[in-house]
Amino acid sequence: MRAAIIDAPAKIRVASIPDPTPRPGELVIRVGACGICGTDLHIVDGDSPLARYPVVPGHEFAGEVVAIGEHAALIGSGVKVGTRVAVDPNMPCCHCEFCRTGHENLCLYYAALGVTVNGACAEYVTVPAANAYVLPDTMTIREGALIEPVSCAVHGMHCLDPKSGDTFLIVGAGTMGLLLLQLALHGGASRVAVADVNTQRLARAEQLGATRTHKDINKLLADEPLGFDCVIDATGVPSVMEAAFAAVKRGGKFMVFGVAPNEARISLSPFRIYNDEIKIMGSMAILFSFQPALDLISGGIIDTRAMLTAALPLEDFPKALTMVRHGEGVKTQIIPNG
Ligand SMILES: [Zn+2]
Numbered sequence: 001m002r003a004a005i006i007d008a009p010a011k012i013r014v015a016s017i018p019d020p021t022p023r024p025g026e027l028v029i030r031v032g033a034c035g036i037c038g039t040d041l042h043i044v045d046g047d048s049p050l051a052r053y054p055v056v057p058g059h060e061f062a063g064e065v066v067a068i069g070e071h072a073a074l075i076g077s078g079v080k081v082g083t084r085v086a087v088d089p090n091m092p093c094c095h096c097e098f099c100r101t102g103h104e105n106l107c108l109y110y111a112a113l114g115v116t117v118n119g120a121c122a123e124y125v126t127v128p129a130a131n132a133y134v135l136p137d138t139m140t141i142r143e144g145a146l147i148e149p150v151s152c153a154v155h156g157m158h159c160l161d162p163k164s165g166d167t168f169l170i171v172g173a174g175t176m177g178l179l180l181l182q183l184a185l186h187g188g189a190s191r192v193a194v195a196d197v198n199t200q201r202l203a204r205a206e207q208l209g210a211t212r213t214h215k216d217i218n219k220l221l222a223d224e225p226l227g228f229d230c231v232i233d234a235t236g237v238p239s240v241m242e243a244a245f246a247a248v249k250r251g252g253k254f255m256v257f258g259v260a261p262n263e264a265r266i267s268l269s270p271f272r273i274y275n276d277e278i279k280i281m282g283s284m285a286i287l288f289s290f291q292p293a294l295d296l297i298s299g300g301i302i303d304t305r306a307m308l309t310a311a312l313p314l315e316d317f318p319k320a321l322t323m324v325r326h327g328e329g330v331k332t333q334i335i336p337n338g
């Protein structure tokens with residue numbers, strides 16, 4: 001089969017590798033669509049501490065079951081050859097302290113398809129049957145491949161736990177910022193302001209219902225002088241996070257959703273955290289949020305038309321990375337069997 005391979009940081013190729021065969025408990029999926037995101041850029045750039053090389057990237061995908069390993073049909077609740085599925089790429093160990101206390105996303109022995117083992121930027125991918133979710137007939141494969149990023153946004157909202165009527169500031173209007181915007185509006189936010197340096201992205205945020213958008217956080221703060229109940233950073237840029245923190249209302253919440261470099265540091269006022277009773281939280285990947293994300297998409301809550309932009313063949317994997325790096329469009333996907 002053809003696959004995109006990252007041999008080492010900055011060493012990418014599209015080449016032929018052996019077709020996968022399923023071991024017990026596994027399925028082989030013929031990949032219909034696979035999204036590209038910032039995580040893939042981190043693996044290519046060599047700044048993902050979790051990545052192993054060589055690796056076939058691709059962790060946001062859906063496709064059709066073509067082979068079923070021993071016992072896998074039992075685990076994968078009714079999957080047959082031909083069943084269309086989306087796959088949660090996370091493979092927690094299930095026996096460390098964090099897994100055993102319901103925090104599988106914080107697993108000490110983290111493994112994931114497309115990061116530590118081969119993923120779905122390939123014609124076929126092998127997956128644990130337990131990670132497969134059957135798609136409703138009404139959902140397209142490209143929508144199915146959007147479940148994974150939506151699932152991360154859903155986990156973010158679970159962590160943030162906003163109240164009905166809260167005001168929001170979302171900083172960063174890439175795929176994740178735009179998904180968080182839609183979830184905030186659906187979840188009962190009274191006003192959602194969105195900041196981004198890219199004006200095309202701000203226009204998209206307005207189409208999706210943002211109350212107010214601007215390049216400059218301070219301009220948005222001028223309309224909301226007491227600040228926002230919930231401020232979410234979806235950029236991972238340290239200087240932007242510091243500016244965003246200044247926009248949190250007294251008693252409000254600040255969530256770090258964007259992925260900053262491991263060695264980055266930000267400067268916050270501890271007096272303000274104390275005196276204004278500000279809650280600071282993080283949100284990492286997915287936790288019990290894959291099925292809710294599937295349901296939000298099939299229920300029409302997420303505007304998938306606005307989210308799904310470019311679809312490229314596998315041979316264009318390097319081009320897809322460049323598009324994501326330059327913030328072109330929203331969600332860029334690879335169609336390996338197009
Ligand atoms: Zn991703």
Ligand SMILES: [Zn+2]
Nearest residue numbers: 093096099107
């Ligand atoms: Zn674990």
